[in-house]
Amino acid sequence: MYGISQKLNHKMVGQALLLMSIIFMLFVAPASAETVEENSVAIENLQTALTAVWLILAGGIVFLMHAGFSLVEIGLTRTKNTANILMKNFMTVCLGIVVFWAVGWGIMYGADYAGLIGIDQFFLMGADNGIWNSWWFQMVFAATGATIVSGAMAERTDFKAYLIYTVLMVALIYPVYGHWVWSGVGILTSGFLVDAVGVGFHDFAGSGVVHSIGGYSALAGVLLVGSRIGKFKNGKAIPIPGHSLPLAFLGTLILAFGWVGFNGGSTLNANDPFMSLVIVNTFLAAGAGAICVMLITWMKTGKPDPSLTANGLLAGLVAVTAPCGSITNWAAIVIGIIAGVIVYAGVMFNENVLKLDDPVGAIAVHGYCGTWGLLSVGIFSIGIGNGILADATYAAAGAGLLYGGYQQFLIQIVGIILSIVWAFGISFVIFKVLDWTIGLRVSEEHEITGLDIVEHGISAYPEFMIQEE
């Protein structure tokens, strides 16, 4: 019975559909005989809408990276500072949203002054749908720089001082360099520097703008705040194991997922077919970076090291963020492998030579690998219009060293120097002033107790405590 009634139903549905399509064709089809002009306008509207939707979605994917950053930082540090790290990362986003609306966007994309800084559109004044769409996608990037700093300075930095620094990061440090690189009218993409070298600086999605800026700001912060109690004994680095590798790995994978939006969205055009090349290159470098670090640690200590291998994946991602739209697949793998070497060497160099305490490896991952990413554009760039990039619209203009060009390499070096000098310099000054005024570091007693109880009055894991009734 059931079978028959179903068959009947199918037959009836089929007939109804046929009838409906005949009616549709009779009444609607003649009306849709549009002119070529009308069609092209409709297609253009559709393309614009597609980009708007993709950027909102890609921004949402990038937003999730804040969860990734939080989990990586928590996992690689101790239980007693977990609530503090959660609050720092959480407030970085919340302050970032408001501050980038009030000030950051205007500095980055407002009307240009001397190629150095934007000077209007504060509070998004005069914004329309196009600007709101762009603001959302740019905003989710802005708070990332400060979050990178928070990880490097974890477990000993004063909460108030960090909040003030975050506001300045999103209002000034990040958007100024962003203006130089991404506004189209900044000193690295137009004006005398570019005229002198011949091509503009290229940082596809922010190896420099986001990661180097965060990384070298973190370097300044770590230098001034000093290392955690017990990190160095007679000048020798002592491991302070983090409390949760599951959280660190979950966070790392969430960050990798975030890169789908971070790089995938950065063509700023959902109709750009080279988005697919971008995604493939992004993940090739990620895999290569992790494999490389796993093998290095395996050879060095006899055991593949989990948290450094996780750093290796991020190293590949950070490095490929600048070149991903301008290179071939094999170049992405080479860039990832070299990023893996750099992140391992960087972590060891920071601890053994510079005696810096960076619990999560942020300086090596975001700073050193960010710089490598910017440099790699100058080496591996195919050059827009050449080879597989024949129809590309957003890629490095010049060919890299491997393809016979040298100009792209030169301008990349200029951009690298500016990113290090600007981020390290301005952050050093800000942290120094914060240290003089409200104090950058918590007291020794508070550090030993843990920032959760001292700064927030709650342990992240309160069930472990026996409380007074």
Added chain:
Amino acid sequence: MMKIEAIIRPTKIHEVKDALDAAGFESITVTDVKGRGKQKGVMQQWRGRKYCVDLLPKIKMEIVVHDENVDKVVDIIMKTAATGSIGDGKIFVYPVAKIIRIRTGETDGDAL
């Protein structure tokens, strides 16, 4: 009445517990402890750097029995907790002065 306190490998607790259970000794108290005896520390690594953990995680198992059962229980623990390698642990036996069951107020032998 005697209290038998055994420091054993964490990996052996289930085997020891099941053997005691099978012999009719159900009541035990188990605590996670850290300590060291003759066994040297173990090497671990964090972010590519080796470090020595010289207070190792162990399990402390406490069980109170009538005097005549001491040898039997010690024998079960010896048989099930041993691997033959260094770090198997130790057994301590103490006399117990008094036992009171909180629920009923029964004492000594009745409370066991």
